Each structure stands twice: as C-alpha cells, then as structure tokens.
C-alpha cells in the first residue's frame with residue numbers, strides 16, 4: 318500500500334452467494350464491527366438481486382456497494398442483461414469487469430471487457446478490472462505478456478481523466494478459490510508490472526494514483542503480508558468476504574500503518 322498517493326480498497330466479491338435477506342443480515346453484522354477510527358475504503362460487490370438490500374443496508378455507512386458485472390449496451394433487446402444506468406439509479410458505485418470466471422464460463426473477452434469499461438466509466442461507475450494468468454500460462458513464462466495485453470486492451474481508448482476512477486485487480490486464476498495464495502513477492506511483482514504498464518500509457522503521475530488490488534485466496538492470515546507491499550493497494554476477496562468477521566479482519570490488516 319502507499320496511502321500517500323492512492324486509495325487502499327478492500328472489496329468483497331460475493332460471486333453467486335447470498336440471498337437479499339442474507340444480505341440484510343450481513344450488513345447489520347458488518348456495520349456493527351466497523352472500526353471508529355482509521356479506515357481504508359471498503360466495497361462489497363454482490364449479485365444483482367442483492368443490490369437494493371446492500372445499498373439500503375450500508376446507507377449512511379462508509380461501505381460502498383458494487384455489482385459483479387454489467388452489459389455494455391445502454392438499453393434494448395438484451396434479455397437477462399443489466400445496464401450501467403440501472404446500477405447508477407440504485408446508487409451502486411463500483412462494478413467488477415472481466416473477472417476470470419466471466420471470461421471462462423460466460424464468453425467474456427478482452428474486447429467485451431474494454432466495451433464494458435467504457436460503458437461503466439461513461440455512466441460514472443468505477444470499474445474494478447480483473448486481469449490474471451492461468452497456471453499453464455505462468456508455467457510457460459508468458460505471465461507478463463498476457464497481463465500487459467489484458468491491461469492495455471481493457472484500457473484502450475480510456476482517457477487519462479477517467480483513469481482515476483479505474484481500479485485494477487490482479488487475480489492469478491490458479492489462486493482463485495483454491496486456497497493457494499500467490500506469495501507476496503509474486504503478487505507484488507505483477508502488481509508493479511501493471512503499474513509500469515499504466516505508466517507507459519498514461520505517465521508517472523496517473524500510474525502512481527491508480528489502486529491495484531490483489532485477489533486470489535486472500536484471507537485474514539495472509540492479508541497483512543500481501544498488503545505490506547508498496548504496489549498492492551488492497552484486495553478483491555471472494556470466499557473470505559462472505560463472513561463479516563473475516564472480511565473485517567482483512568479491513569484491519571489494511572488499516573495498519
């Protein structure tokens with residue numbers, strides 16, 4: 318983390334978990350645990366149907382609510398999809414874009430990711446853009462090339478003034494939901510590389526201000542070590558974000574000096 322130049326953001330990604338009633342109960346429990354002093358940004362990204370309960374539950378608290386996806390068209394005949402305007406109207410602030418599960422199971426590509434990033438930014442949302450390599454790609458030694466490709470294509474055509482609202486999440490696919498966390502050094506190496514890629518596109522000042530998260534089996538035990546690295550500015554947390562006490566422990570790890 319480097320709080321001097323950029324925000325530290327701890328974000329939960331609930332994936333396809335919890336009903337609206339469970340969301341309400343989570344919000345009550347989580348709010349009761351919130352620290353009074355010292356604070357990193359906290360975002361909870363929840364399934365579409367849970368968004369109203371999450372927004373209501375976290376109203377008047379410092380927790381922001383995010384969606385896990387959106388569609389890039391403004392409106393129209395796209396049965397089952399959700400637009401950026403619908404999210405904004407609900408008071409949603411963030412949206413995860415290009416999570417590896419969406420790339421793997423739902424045909425998301427670098428091209429659709431780029432379209433969705435533009436749609437989110439134009440609507441005033443902050444995209445959390447996910448990038449990451451598979452185990453095979455890491456073993457083939459192409460991690461950095463792949464990450465550069467994913468970052469550059471996600472950001473293609475994004476003007477510098479909108480970059481401030483973009484968050485990048487480095488999520489090695491082999492570490493997601495596997496209990497196999499990247500070591501702090503492995504995660505930091507790629508996060509610094511992502512910052513260098515952004516620097517080559519937008520210059521040093523903007524690159525310094527971008528929040529770059531790590532995601533993949535982050536938990537209360539490994540969070541402090543991961544977050545102690547200069548270029549890791551928070552986490553995108555799946556499994557451990559489903560339990561209020563565990564997510565709060567990670568928030569505390571991010572509140573260290």
Ligand code: PGA
Pocket residue numbers: 330488492493494495496532533534535553554555556557
């Ligand atoms: P995990 O998921 O923390 O359960 O590994 C992270 C993510 O997929 O965002």
